[in-house]
Amino acid sequence: MLPAAGTMETDEQAMNIDAKLHELGLALHDAPARIAAYVPAVRVGNLVVVSGQLPLTGGRLLAVGPVPSQVNVDQAQEAAAQCVLNGLAALKAALEGDLSKLKRVVRVGVFVQSDDTFTDQALVANGASEFLEKLLGEAGRHARAAVGVNALPKNATVEVEFLFEVE
Amino acid sequence: MLPAAGTMETDEQAMNIDAKLHELGLALHDAPARIAAYVPAVRVGNLVVVSGQLPLTGGRLLAVGPVPSQVNVDQAQEAAAQCVLNGLAALKAALEGDLSKLKRVVRVGVFVQSDDTFTDQALVANGASEFLEKLLGEAGRHARAAVGVNALPKNATVEVEFLFEVE
Amino acid sequence: MLPAAGTMETDEQAMNIDAKLHELGLALHDAPARIAAYVPAVRVGNLVVVSGQLPLTGGRLLAVGPVPSQVNVDQAQEAAAQCVLNGLAALKAALEGDLSKLKRVVRVGVFVQSDDTFTDQALVANGASEFLEKLLGEAGRHARAAVGVNALPKNATVEVEFLFEVE
Numbered sequence: 001m002l003p004a005a006g007t008m009e010t011d012e013q014a015m016n017i018d019a020k021l022h023e024l025g026l027a028l029h030d031a032p033a034r035i036a037a038y039v040p041a042v043r044v045g046n047l048v049v050v051s052g053q054l055p056l057t058g059g060r061l062l063a064v065g066p067v068p069s070q071v072n073v074d075q076a077q078e079a080a081a082q083c084v085l086n087g088l089a090a091l092k093a094a095l096e097g098d099l100s101k102l103k104r105v106v107r108v109g110v111f112v113q114s115d116d117t118f119t120d121q122a123l124v125a126n127g128a129s130e131f132l133e134k135l136l137g138e139a140g141r142h143a144r145a146a147v148g149v150n151a152l153p154k155n156a157t158v159e160v161e162f163l164f165e166v167e
Numbered sequence: 168m169l170p171a172a173g174t175m176e177t178d179e180q181a182m183n184i185d186a187k188l189h190e191l192g193l194a195l196h197d198a199p200a201r202i203a204a205y206v207p208a209v210r211v212g213n214l215v216v217v218s219g220q221l222p223l224t225g226g227r228l229l230a231v232g233p234v235p236s237q238v239n240v241d242q243a244q245e246a247a248a249q250c251v252l253n254g255l256a257a258l259k260a261a262l263e264g265d266l267s268k269l270k271r272v273v274r275v276g277v278f279v280q281s282d283d284t285f286t287d288q289a290l291v292a293n294g295a296s297e298f299l300e301k302l303l304g305e306a307g308r309h310a311r312a313a314v315g316v317n318a319l320p321k322n323a324t325v326e327v328e329f330l331f332e333v334e
Numbered sequence: 335m336l337p338a339a340g341t342m343e344t345d346e347q348a349m350n351i352d353a354k355l356h357e358l359g360l361a362l363h364d365a366p367a368r369i370a371a372y373v374p375a376v377r378v379g380n381l382v383v384v385s386g387q388l389p390l391t392g393g394r395l396l397a398v399g400p401v402p403s404q405v406n407v408d409q410a411q412e413a414a415a416q417c418v419l420n421g422l423a424a425l426k427a428a429l430e431g432d433l434s435k436l437k438r439v440v441r442v443g444v445f446v447q448s449d450d451t452f453t454d455q456a457l458v459a460n461g462a463s464e465f466l467e468k469l470l471g472e473a474g475r476h477a478r479a480a481v482g483v484n485a486l487p488k489n490a491t492v493e494v495e496f497l498f499e500v501e
Contacts, residue, residue, distance in 0.1 A: 037460045037466075038477065039476065041477055044438075045379075051478050052481070107216045114317060115318070116318055117318070119321055142209060143205065143207070143208055143328075144218050145326065145328040147316050148317060148318030149484075150316075150317040150450050151453065151482030151483075152481055153454070153480060155453040159479065161477075161479040165211045212379075213379070273378050275372070281485035283485055286485065286486070286487060286489040289488075308372065309372055310385040312443065312493065312495040314493060
């Protein structure tokens, strides 16, 4: 998993995401401005819908193949956290660089590439959920759907999509 | 399936969900206030997003394993209806106990644990959809996505997530 | 794939969807007013949620079975584009026939029936995404989640759901 950090106390603190990421030794890479035939994020009113994110970092996937035969739960959790970083990068671009406009995470959809007999999708999804709470405190707590699937784009182990409330 | 009941006539009646549940001999258990790293429901404006619900009742799952090799369609429909009960319990908690604030069900997402050759996911999902209409009348009619998956958390046969419009 | 056409230049043009479809030799069939226990589309505020669409045309599915063992990527893309047509028909009915009220496509969810080793779900989903952009120009660009699943209703190769912003 990514480095641990205490949950922040106030909304104001919680919103200082860039500082929190820096403290954790992490950074958001620029989201691609254009992904083929769709876009990384769409704003409608005070909602931002972020496209399904794969655990890409530095141009490669952090984990490929199903859990647990090819990827263990710890690795899959780390991959789910990487999807969060990529989702926040897409959100940041949609907010023209100003993550302080994020009010809260509304929903996270987690798809875990699973062997037919794997039943701990919730544990894998916690890699995303706990990382969001670590970064954002109360504002990071969200509704969630986590399911298993037999196949994902580029053979990624996990894909995570997001719905954010913004100012 | 759960006991049959006529569709209610007016919005006012339709909103009297607790009474309707009582008439059907059903009750909503308290939703857990906190589920690990995420929450049962998030309100944003006049929308409430409810997390994916498993067919839990009294601490156990009503159905586990894929349809149809381990669970038949009737049993899976009943499990889907239980997910609705759990989703309404989560909604009720988000509305501070006042389900009369529910205006309508907007969307239901149904994930059915399926053998590779099973193609009646719509029938299983009807277990949720018909139960919602039975309880809520017109207000219970919703958009829906129903798909098969090879694996679900805790080996549940079905998982259902919800989007509600509220006052 | 469906016939090629240039991306339209202005929002005004982009919204003239019926004319664009006519130019492509395509037409929207009437959406069924009532599908079993759910409805094709629900409007909430300035959003319209459209139910998961199968690649039905003239009462039959354009593609059945998983990719690639039973359906190749080209065929699956064409099926995904048919889902878009059906989704726009559902939207049109929800807008009482007036597609000019469509402001933009917000989100597309694409479920691709996949062999366990298939990893090009994004290519299949492009069949939907590129067709939306072709029809709608900028207004057709959307956020997207594309995943593989082992089974879909009626053995359809692909199912696509939609979130639209409307006036």
